[in-house]
Amino acid sequence: MLIIDCPYCGPRPELEFAHGGQAHVVRPADPAAASDDDWLQYLYLRDNTRGVFAERWRHARGCGRFFNALRDTTTDQFLATYRAGEQPPAVPRDRP
Amino acid sequence: MSRFRTTRGGRIDRSRPVRFRFDGRDYEGFAGDTLAAALLASGVHLLGRSFKYHRPRGILAAGAEEPNALVTVVRDAARRTPNLRATQIEVYEGLVAESQNRWPSLALDVGAVNGLFAAFLPAGFYNKTFMWPRSAWHALYEPRIRAAAGLGVAPGLPDPDRYAQRYAHCDVLVVGAGPAGLAAAAGAASAGARVILCDEQHEFGGSLLAERGATIDAMAAADWIVAQHAALASNPRVTLLPRTTAFGYFPHNNVGLCERITDHLARPPAALPRERLWQVRAREVIFATGAIERPLVFPGNDRPGVMLASAARSYLNRYGVQVGSRAVVLAGSDAAYAAALDLAAGGVAIALIADVREPGRAQGPAATAARDAGLAVETSMTALGTSGRRRVSGVHLGRVGNDGSIRPAASLRCDVLLMSGGYTPSVHLHSQSRGKLEFDAAFGAFVPGTAAERTRCAGGVRATHTLGAALEDGAAAGVAAALAATGHAAAAHRYAARLPEARLEGTPGALPQPAGAVPPAKAFVDFQNDVTTRDLALARREGFESIEHIKRYTTTGMATDQGKTSGLNALGFVAAESERRIPEVGLTTYRMPYTPVTFGSFAGVARGELFDPLRKTPSHDWVVAQGGVFEDVGQWKRTRYFPLGGESLRAAVDRECLAVRQHVGMFDASTLGKIEVVGRDAATFLNRLYVNNWSTLAPGRARYGILLRDDGFVYDDGVVARLAEDRFHVTTTTGGAARVFGMMEDYIQTEWTDLSVWITSTTEQWAVIALQGPRARDVLAGLVSGVDLSPAALPHMAVAHGRICGVPMMLFRVSFSGELGFEINVPADYGAETWAAIHAAGQAHRITPYGTEAMHVLRAEKGYIIVGQDTDGTMTPDDAGVAWAIGKAKSDFVGKRGLARAALRRPDRKQLVGLATVDPGVVLEEGAQVVATPGQAVPLQMIGHVTSSYHSPVLGRSIALAAIVGGRARTGQTLYVPMPGADIPVQVTPPVFYDRDGARLNA
């Protein structure tokens, strides 16, 4: 079971959290103006990253807050968690 | 005194004899014995029959790696634990154990069984059998194979024992309390770390428990263990867990431990759980898991009495048991010499040490010591076969010439054949943690490489050669882990250890056999799964090259063995056969559990009523008293129907439905999801989220709301009431409550952060009693105050606040039955009393409580959809016939852009319609397919499916809702529902069957 560092509550076990898919997917400001292709991208197309991936989590059985995390999908290690609306922090090149 | 028990020595308590029973015969052992040790002391070597071939099997090992000696321990009818390793069962007074898989009987000659079944069971027989005629497989082969092949039988009664679970945190978790683990725990504790030390055995010491003559810091090893244990036990920051197996590693240093608490006790105290599951979260983990001796692979190596050399040494030194009178020792590593020396000193005749290595490689210190002690040693030997029936009686040796040729050398009599193929580090947990493994060619095994998590390995698992090296490695790991976990440094203790060095390296694979000759017997690689060299060779001939494929095809290394004794030999054999190096053949994944874990320990207290949280509605106890029938809806217990006087489901539902249509019914609707949406921007928020236009909804009024996902498909629905300008009471489906709340939070927190709005789940705050039927107002009139119930003051879809029986009430005039209806919301704590009061007051109006079954019929008669039943996640509001709810003027809402996609606007989408069977007595199956023409050949052209189907008592006929391609345009057409035997003709109708103009609703 992963340990996830909620930006509001601190480290907690994975079973308190719900995964929320890829982070930083922005709903088009004017959906009516979005082309079918734009809308397809927004609705369905997600990255399948091998390596550092920005993803959403919700501390569903805790504070209830959504936040973002950088997780290395090859090691399951979290490199950072940060609040929704914030830009992802830089990942050190010499990370473990 | 048992015949093979020595007169003194060992760690058993000779002052405490215990009597036990194995396969109906009584035996005696001592406290401190394992079942295997006590049976060997009585000369019992035959303990079971093998999985596939039913060959007699004995005891191979002395620990967790035992693949053969699996037994069932029986306490009573409900307490039968199968597949326990006799080498790990502590004997107690009155222990009852049984052999397994002894069909036709434990002692029957092997030949008959082998001949009978060998043809059935080549490698991959599981796969091949699927090519047999299916009927024959089910009727003939499968039952027979299942009866014949297998391990122990699971108990048939519920488990009466208790199992506890515990979470624990520590700085350093040390797995394994051998010399390295004890040194690691001491090192970490010396730096002030909080330490948990666990070991699967009942006493700490690991390999030291089987040593004679070892000293550490000038103490005999046994005394050192006592001193080390005492020091750790007195440290309040150290938790010691004997009889505790670390069975699995989970991400981020989460390690599963299973502590066996009462299995070794003759009379387990009722207050104690049988086992305790520990979920340990450690900052740092040290795997001091040691190494396991490998068998040698040669024909007939599975006969009872063929045993690991280290096991024989363990039985002698630790348990005071001679495993035989006359031993031949097959040495593939120096460890065999150490065993031979101890056994010779312990009174066992050593007929020969047959070293399977070349002379140059048989020169270690132990080999020299054995020669000096006068033991006969031959090198460049191989084993060609064994003799004996239920116990080995002799071994046929061959000599390998310089050119690789093999000629018979000698046949020696023996009653025990010891073997050592070298040691395999127990890298299971390290590998489960995704740590890398490296092949140590000199040692002949995989050793731990880079760690993937905050773990490190110490001692024998790293192929340390000497006791001193293991201690040093453990101490260093302990202080390093403590420093990493706590930042506190300590100096590693320098141990002064003395123990004759025995080099543990070996060469995995099979012993050489004469070229071209057919071996006289099977050479087993995996004893537990009955996998032989022939099976592995066959798998290769059939094209399997990857070890992962070979593993699955032959089942080698599967089940409880997990490759402990077999894995590396299988790899070595396949590598030799394919002329590759072992690391090129690859390595299969180590799976948890290391040794089997009971289901009970995983379940803990989550059994019966505590299996899942149970949610009860306010009317629950009342319904129980009335004999109502419940159904599970998620975690909720909802009343399905109220049978009266032995009524059938159909009779009860018909009566309940008619009561609502003719008089009045009451229904517990408390499970409906309820969310209060509050704030300056509450209306804006709901406008953006729901399809409806909420700006035009006045306070005190309610509206049917539809929620889509952004792809345009219906996600949830429910009545939404505006309580004030800035306050909405949103209801959701019972099953959708949590996910709708999560979706709202998602949009509030991440998408529309500009809005000032808060949401609160109020599902459990309100008890909701639906009162439906033409007399509903009459029932209510005598109970409520502060509310004008007249149609003018409280029309359909109006909300009012008042009191009922003096209790604060929020009253909705809503209907999910099509009748005049109210939903009475009171604080949940008043729900039961309010329910009873309404029921009592309703007696004068023939009030009838009804359940979910009647509720479904009533709403279907009106064509009201149930999201998730009549919709399936691919239906738009138009498909479901509720597009009227969409606020047409809104520029955006969740799902609006999705609905504009071309595919969602096609006229040939499935639309919800009504179906009326031509025969009114026929009730369609929900989920049945619909076709346009009867008598079609397979594959049928399916144009839709039935989503809801009931008998309607008020209409006196069946009704159904169905999703049909272009359904609304087919109104009046006859379609067909193909069922076994007949195509049922149905007519397409509008989805509303009763009171189409809604006169009753607005009464």
Ligand SMILES: [Zn+2]
């Ligand atoms: Zn939190």
